[in-house]
Amino acid sequence: MNLTQQTPTASPLFAPARLGGLELPSRLVMAPLTRNRAGADGVPGDLMVTHYAQRASAGLIIAEGTTPNAVGQSYPHIPGIHTPAQVAGWRRVTGAVHAAGGRMFLQLQHAGRIGHPDTSGHVPLAPSAVPLPEPLHTPSGFQDAVVPRAMTERDIRATIADFATAARNAVAAGFAGVEVHSANGHLLHQFLSQNTNLRTDGWGGSVEGRTRFTVEVVRAVAEAVGRERVGVRISPAADVNGVVEGDTHEIYPALLKALADIDPVYVHQVHADPDGPLFPEIRRAWAGTLIANPVLAREEVAADGGLRRAERLLAEGADLVSLGRGFIANPDFAERLRTGAPLNELRPEFLMYVHGAEGYNDYPALERAAALR
Template identity: 40%
Template sequence: MTSTLFSPFELNSTLTLQNRILMAPLTRCMADENLVPTEQMAQYYARRADTGLIISEATIIRPDGQGYPNTPGLFNQAQVDGWKKVTTAVHNAGGKIFAQLWHVGRVAHPFFFGGGDVLSASNIGIEGSVPRMRDLSYQTPRAASVEEIAQLVADYAKAAKNAIAAGFDGVEIHGANGYLIDQFLHLASNNRSDEYGGSVQNMSRFALEVVDAVIAAIGSDRVALRLSPGAYFLMEGNHDDRAVFDHLLQALNSRSLAFVHIGIFDDSMTFDYLGGHASDYVRKYYKGTLVGVGGYTAETGAQAIAENRFDLVAVGRPMIANPDYISRVKNSEPLKEYEDSMLQALV
């Protein structure tokens, strides 16, 4: 069954993957104090270059997009130069790598960017504190103005250009998991009454503007999007969310993206307003290449691909524990079990 995973897969006329296994984006908080990727990160990614495609850890598009310590950026030349070392190492090892572009929205904290407002779709905050920095409590965000939204769109496009300059093969726009773009797509976090809220068209507008701006900057063949139609992380679900994603997914069908990637930690979860699993819901409406993720093994991922539930499978924590994941699966060797202690070092 797993042999299916090791055949090449053509994303489009410019990108062919050596296999159907992707390295999922994994936030490791290991950039330096200036959010510049390190030599250790270059070695970490290069060890996993035999995956079909590496999706980088989430990478912030501008300073006020930061909500976790030591997450890398793509908004200045030092960061671009740092990422060049990573992409060169991956390419020299025969791999391909996309940058995941990120703004956390209301999950940001002014501690990281020297003060100022936390921006979101609306002034609806979340409870809790910043991971790894429990003394920092989340702030109530301010709803971004229309002018600020336009600047955010431009900053996503600029970060995409920076990613290509840094040697990435493309970008994945992070529109999932309760972060900024996702905050516009769910009623629990978007109570706007202007052109970015209220109707399904308006709630989808920011996501589509970002997608279109990034496509204009680097070409649709190099652009992917991650989405969480089932609210589950940093977000409360609402039955009316479905109509927003019905509209958004069908609008994406005309964009010729490299792929859409489900944002879910565990795809065994079901959502009554989606009629079951998030991946099956997206498959119903989105006609392009789909990446499944969320607790799949090589065997269960291959089975899901055989059943046409999605086309590619992304692997997360097992890839942390096993830099040689591809080799182990190919040779039917046992995998090392992931442990939280593994987050303390890049191997």
């Protein structure tokens, strides 16, 4: 096994922090990571119980994108939080993480147009009838995207209510809070973006109209479970899944100003770059807790797991930093970074669209890794 040796560090990443009512042992957050390991019915099972419990030493775990309703499902084997069985499955996960000393939020993610009838049993919903411009994974392999159905006012109101119910279900399942996913080309980001939101009613057109859906979802979720249990994920300027915002430097200050009135416990910026213009803009616009998720080259992941980039983001104003791939390959990633221990090599062929323990729960922890050398 390929292992990369680091140098021990007294990094600011391992200073304690507070997030709402949570005391965090470090500022290192495990980012939400779609891994397709739930059952076909969206129920978390033994694989996920083991996986998250192995990674409980993170300052905070934000569990993977989880659908608030059936039509919001993106890919096969994505977990949900809208049936009693799914809630019970997640309760097993949080119980195992809590027993190992960890803390968890759950990301609520509606796919919008990134869905397929062969996966969810539903024609996907979206702000406008604009299909995803690329094939997507379904139970029978990759297929061309279908044209989504433009959401009616009733659809919008029902979806907002589903997010609120999902948040209540998450708290009932043992999560400390939820992260509303308004990033990476999923439904809320589709409302923000000019090329996917062609609406001319109160949910589109102007900056205020395009931010309205995210704001109303966050408001409903905060009213359901308390604002100190709610975070929001954003990805300014990201063109993931074919979205084009068109006016990034206008829409995010407006969005963050509107969210400030609700006062969620954090904002989580994806693709945060301490040397680019957007991270400082977001930091200036958001006075509350900011979690930064950096873009990392493969070489950076192999060299130090993203530690130096995380420290830069903290120095430039981030309160917490989320990392992903290091946690995938290292169940004890936090301890490895803190002590300078070697890192396991990531096996990318097992990241998504596979459903077993291989490349998921079989990465060795430090003791076993040393024995394998």
